[in-house]
Amino acid sequence: MDMKSNKSSPVLTDPAPINKSRLGIHSNLLPYPQSGASFSSGKHINIPRKKPGKLDDVRSNGWLDAMKSSSPPRKKLIKDFNFEVAADETDIAYFSWMLKYPSALNSFEQITNFAKTKKIAIFLDYDGTLSPIVVDPDQATMSDEMRSVVRNVAKYFPTAIISGRSRDKVYELVGLTELYYAGSHGMDIMGPINRAVSNNQPNCIKSIDQQGKEVNLFQPAREFIPMIDEVFRTLVENTKEIKGAKVENHKFCASVHYRNVDEKNWHTIAQCVHDILTQYPRLRLTHGRKVLEIRPVIDWNKGRAVEFLLESLGLSKRDDVLPIYIGDDRTDEDAFKVLRERNQGYGILVSCVPKETNAFYSLRDPIEVLQFLSSLVRWKKLGEERRSMNNRRSI
Numbered sequence: 001m002d003m004k005s006n007k008s009s010p011v012l013t014d015p016a017p018i019n020k021s022r023l024g025i026h027s028n029l030l031p032y033p034q035s036g037a038s039f040s041s042g043k044h045i046n047i048p049r050k051k052p053g054k055l056d057d058v059r060s061n062g063w064l065d066a067m068k069s070s071s072p073p074r075k076k077l078i079k080d081f082n083f084e085v086a087a088d089e090t091d092i093a094y095f096s097w098m099l100k101y102p103s104a105l106n107s108f109e110q111i112t113n114f115a116k117t118k119k120i121a122i123f124l125d126y127d128g129t130l131s132p133i134v135v136d137p138d139q140a141t142m143s144d145e146m147r148s149v150v151r152n153v154a155k156y157f158p159t160a161i162i163s164g165r166s167r168d169k170v171y172e173l174v175g176l177t178e179l180y181y182a183g184s185h186g187m188d189i190m191g192p193i194n195r196a197v198s199n200n201q202p203n204c205i206k207s208i209d210q211q212g213k214e215v216n217l218f219q220p221a222r223e224f225i226p227m228i229d230e231v232f233r234t235l236v237e238n239t240k241e242i243k244g245a246k247v248e249n250h251k252f253c254a255s256v257h258y259r260n261v262d263e264k265n266w267h268t269i270a271q272c273v274h275d276i277l278t279q280y281p282r283l284r285l286t287h288g289r290k291v292l293e294i295r296p297v298i299d300w301n302k303g304r305a306v307e308f309l310l311e312s313l314g315l316s317k318r319d320d321v322l323p324i325y326i327g328d329d330r331t332d333e334d335a336f337k338v339l340r341e342r343n344q345g346y347g348i349l350v351s352c353v354p355k356e357t358n359a360f361y362s363l364r365d366p367i368e369v370l371q372f373l374s375s376l377v378r379w380k381k382l383g384e385e386r387r388s389m390n391n392r393r394s395i
């Protein structure tokens with residue numbers, strides 16, 4: 001297998017041999033990884049060409065189970081004075097889970113103590129992190145309060161949004177010029193100009209952003225644009241009779257939403273996606289929150305995007321850098337994993353239910369994300385004020 005990665009194209013050019021997994025099907029078609037807490041290895045292999053599948057395939061391969069388990073509903077918590085009282089066993093499970101993944105708010109002092117002498121870089125997912133999950137993806141707006149906090153975060157720390165949405169769409173939703181944006185799960189990055197990076201990456205070109213500023217544009221799956229477009233159009237056509245189904249074209253990946261589809265029709269959605277994957281062996285499936293996502297089989301994900309941005313920012317070879325990545329989805333696990341493997345920084349999982357994760361800390365929901373980011377800004381501002389007061393005193 002010719003796997004070109006990192007310094008050249010991350011595209012896997014040669015189909016890998018069939019992986020005889022536990023269920024007798026290729027791992028790319030499995031909704032979950034087959035071991036441990038790691039949801040994605042980051043290295044993805046091609047799938048063999050097969051005849052279009054039967055309905056049984058999506059049932060026996062666990063697709064429907066995975067679809068059912070994605071995006072659990074928010075739990076109700078009883079508020080008693082300022083304490084959240086466990087309402088049932090699920091709450092108890094959540095509180096014991098928090099022993100392993102402590103709240104980033106409760107651990108704030110510990111985080112900032114460690115960060116004192118470090119340069120923090122912030123990476124944020126969009127849906128479910130900066131904006132609450134809503135039924136219509138087009139209505140997933142960000143509150144003005146959140147926008148203002150993210151703007152302030154970017155004043156003090158290099159900040160990037162890494163989203164599954166297209167880069168243009170997430171920029172339109174966030175609307176802040178002071179950030180870096182990576183769309184399509186990191187397959188479309190607009191980052192700072194860094195000649196060492198662009199010289200090393202054939203898919204990295206010089207471009208101009210919305211403000212006319214020179215930037216680096218990195219699109220490792222560029223060659224897949226026509227394929228994704230074709231797949232998008234086929235999926236729109238094949239799902240048009242399924243009430244509530246919604247297909248999005250993110251340029252380098254396509255999403256099929258089933259949140260608003262009657263559960264009895266989920267197998268039809270799964271079958272449509274399954275058929276596409278059998279017709280396009282260079283594409284693979286990932287699961288998001290009530291969404292099936294089809295993306296190129298390339299060695300690239302949100303974790304690689306974090307590494308790329310750190311390098312572009314000139315922060316990758318420094319050991320005084322503290323990257324913080326906040327995200328809620330399975331695709332964010334790739335980024336949490338990278339931070340764990342680098343033994344650098346913290347992944348923070350946004351979840352109100354216990355989940356196996358590679359993150360270090362947790363936050364319940366976007367409200368807590370806002371509180372955490374605000375605290376970070378306050379802490380940094382205070383530190384700078386103290387420093388400048390001390391400097392004035394010593395003159």
Ligand SMILES: O=P(O)(O)OC[C@H]1O[C@H](O[C@H]2O[C@H](CO)[C@@H](O)[C@H](O)[C@H]2O)[C@H](O)[C@@H](O)[C@@H]1O
Nearest residue numbers: 126127133134135137140163164255259289291
């Ligand atoms: O990486 P992200 O920024 O978290 O994007 C992941 C997906 O987010 C969107 O879908 C999710 O949020 C919607 C709005 O709350 C919700 O309706 C949907 O059920 C969720 O899956 C977006 O529409 C997807 O294309 C992104 O891949």
